[in-house]
Amino acid sequence: MLSAARLTHFTAPDGYRFAVHQWQHPRPSARLVFLHGIVSHAGWYPRSCRHLAQEGVEVHFLDRRGSGLNLAGRGDVAACRTWMDDVEAYLEQLPRDAPRLLMGISWGGALAAAVAGRRPDLLSGMGLLCPGLYARQAANAAQGVAIRLAHRAGFGKHRVSIPLQDPALFTTSAAFQEYIRTDPLTLRRITIRFAAANLQLLHYATEAPEAIHVPTLLMLAERDAIVHNERVRAWADRIACDRKETVEYRGAGHTLEFEPDPSRYFADLADWVRRFTGQRSANP
Helix, strand or coil: CCCCCCCEEEEEECCCCCEEEEEEECEEEEEEEEEECCCHHHHHHHHHHHHHHHHCCEEECCCCCCCCCCCCCCCCCCCCCHHCCCCHHHHHHHCCCCCCCEEEEEEHHHHHHHHHHHHHHHHEEEEEECCCCCCCCCCCHHHHHHHHHHHHHHHCEEEEECCCCHHHHHHCCCCHHHHHHCCCCCCCCHHHHHHHHHHHHHHHHCCCCCCCCCEEEEECCCCCCCCCCHHHHHHHCCCCCCCEEEEEEEECCCHHHHCCHHHHHHHHHHHHHHHHHHHCCCCC
């Protein structure tokens, strides 16, 4: 029987305790770990999680350290390796009696790609949902230099605004735009050292997709105002694994969860998971 979502916590290797939203199943067909975007958190995505759970998938949605329900060190991280260590430690402690899948949404796609390249032994497959590997509003070369210099000069704890303040970048839905605008858990400011770590992560995630050898699903939104789709497609073409597929949703905005009718997106997620389990849909 499907259990309701429950909140638990996981202690990272360095002692940081972060929130995990779980949809458990007594006999899961697969275990799927979600990673959210730079400003979002697990609370943005309950509908897709419920749909997958109804299909027999055990879902684990991690709130990134300093994001969502994790108030300690808000919008801060010491180094990009910390993010990877967090995810890898969580994956390592999951049972191996079912496929383990990693799903990165937006910025979380960069983190998922980095983990897949570094620790393919932890994964049966990876999904990238409108991944923020190449952003339309990314820092240019001069801005990147400025961020690194500020970090080295001792301004690492200084806070700056994330350049994704307009909810219309995420969705055309007025209701969900208002949700983003008023959500107290949406991350709006980060430290300089977070920004520097982000540059490191993006470099690590994009420099060698040939190192990724796990089956990969890429989902793109045709009208994504955040992600540069063509550059992401070109990057994904270089992934070494032959089992890779791309789905693009016509007319969709960046956050597929917030589409007027996300049912096809939910079904596609479940179909992809079933390819690892050989099971039929629980909701024909």
